[in-house]
Amino acid sequence: MTDGILLRNLDADGILRLTMNDPARRNALSEAMMTALGTAFAEAGQDREVRVIVLAANGPAFCAGHDLKEMTAGRSGADRGRGYFTRVMTQCSGVMQGIVNCPKPVIAEVTGIATAAGCQIVASCDLAIAAETSKFSTPGVHIGLFCSTPMVALSRNVANKHALEMLLTGDMIPASRAAEIGLVNRAVPAEALCETTTEIARTIASKSSMTLATGKRAFYAQREMPLFEAYDYASQVMVDNMLARDAEEGIAAFIEKRAPEWQDA
Structure with missing residues (x-):
């Protein structure tokens, strides 16, 4: 089943594949994408046919974080965007908490880059399997915007010094390093990514x-x-x-x- 920027497919094993499908915007967390994700996780949590959720993405990026063009347009109000930014950050935090609070296990299947709030999604998922070619970063410091909300999920997944190194430098790290510090479970060859994720999902789906x-x-x-x-x-x-x-x-x-x-x- 399709829903524009978010594709849904439920297989016979009860594995729901949610695929972010806005490659032109590098699957950025636009308001529309966050609404679609929030709704999908809430519905999946209540659906008895869903046993495991896999979150994937189409295109060269898993998720490039917030849509900065959309965010910039939000500055046009008399309050310079305070109300808009507050609403967007609240919505984003709700999506991340929705992943954690969803009663179904959620596995991120990562290809390409996962930056800023995209890295936050990966850290928020229960498990994460990444292609060896994928990369991760919290690059807010490069544009004068510390990745404070991604920090919440990141700091709960990796040791303090590893988290702060990512946050303070904004440097991109390869999937192998992400696996070393615990941001992802495994880094596998790109051609084996889907098979590996599905195998793990099926194992989990076989449980109560x-x-x-x-x-x-x-x-x-x-x-x-x-x-x-x-x-x-x-x-x-x-x-x-x-x-x-x-x-x-x-x-x-x-x-x-x-x-x-x-x-x-």
Whole structure:
């Protein structure tokens, strides 16, 4: 199914491929693109047929960040754009939080460049697989605009010094380096990218959706807590999870040496 700048395809395994499709603007996060992405992730989160989401892109760039021409036009108001910029940044932050809060695992499949808010998307996804030819940067410092919102996702994925090196220099890093510092899971040959991503997605899709949603939600919640609070929270999550039908079925299947039959409940 197509929706202009965002293409949707759901396969028989429950893998939803969302493909950003605005190559002329290097898949920039225009208002239209952010609206499409926000809607797609919200809908996918509620769709029982969707088990895993892959976010990809057409063209030479995965995502070049915000549409700077659109942003510049927003300066025309009497407030020099304060109201417009506030609305756009709020919308962008909502998209990123929508990825994290989506109960379905989200995998970024990266080709070309992912810069600024495009790098932020990659960091916001649960997993990221990149072509060896792809590159990443937070280049705001080059134009007098520190990548403060990309910093939020970046600093939660890589160590402080690696994050600050990217933010302070604005330098482009290759996929191999992105994998070294933990921004992406793997850097693979471009011709193997789709196959690798799909293989990982299928592996995840074969699990209980209830279990995956429980785990994803708990992962992001506990990492912001002090150690003792995280253990108290995770212990309660485990208790609730043990009482779920799929945990009962999964344990029984393991003991009986058979494949589990998930109810996603």
